[in-house]
């Protein structure tokens with residue numbers, strides 16, 4: 001896919017979003033560094049961010065969205081991550097909710113889409129379970145048909161937005177196979193419990209407990225039994241966004257490293273003037289640029305309607321591992337200051353270490369890429 005310059009409209013949208021984020025979101029992200037943002041506070045933020053097009057950027061105008069491209073969405077999303085990976089992660093799941101609602105029954109879509117687009121409700125995508133991580137096909141959460149309803153029971157884990165969530169898009173196993181179904185916390189009931197992590201603790205990653213929730217069959221998203229195929233499609237888009245999480249983290253690490261290297265003096269000159277530091281900065285920029293271009297290629301292919309599972313796996317694997325290396329170099333470049341809470345780079349490194357895990361680990365991406373190239377599956 002040839003490189004395309006951003007259009008004037010894209011540049012304008014990005015510029016005004018960046019100004020807003022710096023003025024209104026960055027101070028709150030700083031205030032809540034390593035502290036949980038309560039739901040109502042997070043809702044205020046998601047509602048403000050929604051005015052700039054996220055989470056409804058790529059949703060058709062007919063459904064109340066902006067009708068913009070995935071490429072534009074990726075550019076806006078990078079700005080949000082560079083400001084706060086925590087808040088971006090929360091908005092990313094709301095993007096997942098709006099994308100899934102497109103395939104909901106009209107009455108379900110009409111009920112939830114306006115609030116989802118406005119950032120008023122929080123959504124979670126629930127696949128993982130205590131015994132089901134990389135092996136999605138072995139998922140256990142049961143949905144038993146009872147007339148016009150399903151009775152759903154099971155436990156989900158690592159669920160982003162879990163404690164915030166008003167609705168779950170839950171992958172369940174029924175007699176026809178895996179399916180997606182919308183579960184409303186107030187109407188059908190489920191419990192959530194937050195999980196403490198090494199970073200990204202300003203937003204929620206949670207366990208979800210569903211006990212005999214009685215959910216109308218009309219809440220199915222797509223057709224019953226088509227959940228695995230739909231999940232794979234969702235992953236394509238999701239993996240480029242997870243890669244973009246790492247792009248935003250790297251960008252913040254590089255910006256901090258450039259500023260520090262021009263200020264800190266050793267051996268009578270700023271450390272930027274030492275060749276090994278210059279090489280570090282150059283390599284960080286190369287990793288960032290390569291990762292961004294790989295993610296943008298996926299967005300461009302999705303815009304063109306071309307399936308790109310392998311390219312999405314490449315972008316996710318490369319960008320998320322690159323960010324770990326870039327952030328480690330950023331800490332090293334800051335010397336002793338790099339490991340203190342006075343500077344951001346230690347937090348960025350902790351965040352970077354997390355991102356190679358969700359939406360398919362690096363190892364799973366490698367298996368997908370190799371399968372696409374050799375035609376031989378090594379999933380054992």
Ligand SMILES: Cc1cc2nc3c(=O)[nH]c(=O)nc-3n(C[C@H](O)[C@H](O)[C@H](O)COP(=O)(O)OP(=O)(O)OC[C@H]3O[C@@H](n4cnc5c(N)ncnc54)[C@H](O)[C@@H]3O)c2cc1C
Pocket residue numbers: 124125126127128132133134135157158159160161205354357358359360361362363364378379380
């Ligand atoms: C911050 C965060 C947010 C998340 N958000 C969500 C969410 O919103 N919704 C959701 O459903 N899930 C979510 N997840 C879960 C995530 O998708 C899983 O953690 C991931 O799929 C890995 O599963 P696991 O943790 O059970 O690891 P396991 O599958 O147990 O893997 C353990 C290790 O073994 C490796 N491994 C496994 N199988 C193979 C194989 N065949 N060959 C080689 N190596 C292998 C893995 O790469 C890994 O290194 C989130 C996870 C994190 C960390």
